[in-house]
Amino acid sequence: MGQDSEPEFREWVTARRSQLRRTAYLLCGDWHLADDLVQEALTRAFAVWGRVTRTGQPDAYVRKILLNLYLDHRRRPARRESAWAELPDVTAAGGDVESLGERERVLAALRRVAPGQRAVLVLRFWEDLSVEQSAQALGVSTGNIKSQTSRGLEALRGALATYQEETP
Structure with missing residues (x-):
């Protein structure tokens, strides 16, 4: 990337970083990991920024990097380990469901x-992408997006129903 592209990249990052961070959080559920994923995605985008801007779709390009990083992170078992100074109280975790608001649920x-x-x-409901745009971002067919959306919504409904049963 040339020196003349750096101000353009900084301006783009300033405008998009918080949106990328929220998307990463929705994907992984951890603000610290979301920050790491966004930082890595921006680092990779910076290295090829000239090529990214020539495509005319820097948002889509960086979103694709972010998705790939998230999915790659989920595939690596060693990265899913968490270090704890103290073991969490398993019995207390279930009691917190009552105090959760709708958004947290x-x-x-x-x-x-x-x-x-x-x-x-x-991608479909937070980023408001179409089936075709989602398929392109994930590199899969539109049929795959439709079936994954259906199954994902079913799983989400099931998880929400579980929370409703747990709360008095």
Whole structure:
């Protein structure tokens, strides 16, 4: 990337970073991991920014990088390990469901949906992409997007129903 492209990249990042961070959070359910995913996606985009801007769709290009990073992260078992100073109290975790608001219940339920289906749901209903745009972003067929959307919504409904049963 040339020096003359750096201000353009900075301007684009300033305008889009918070949206990318929210999308990453919806995908992974962890603000710290979301920050890491966005930073890595922006680093990779910066390296090829000249080519990205020639496509005329930098948002789609960086979103694709973000999705690939998230899905890659989910595939690697060692990255799913969490270090804890103290073991969490398992009995206390169930009691928190009562205090959750509607938004938190939906986010918690979304985290129970399989990663690929979650990616499709985030693209379709958070990013408001069409079936075709989602298929292009994930590199799959439109039929795959339709079936993953259907299965993902079914899984999300099931997770939400579980929360409703758990709350008095």
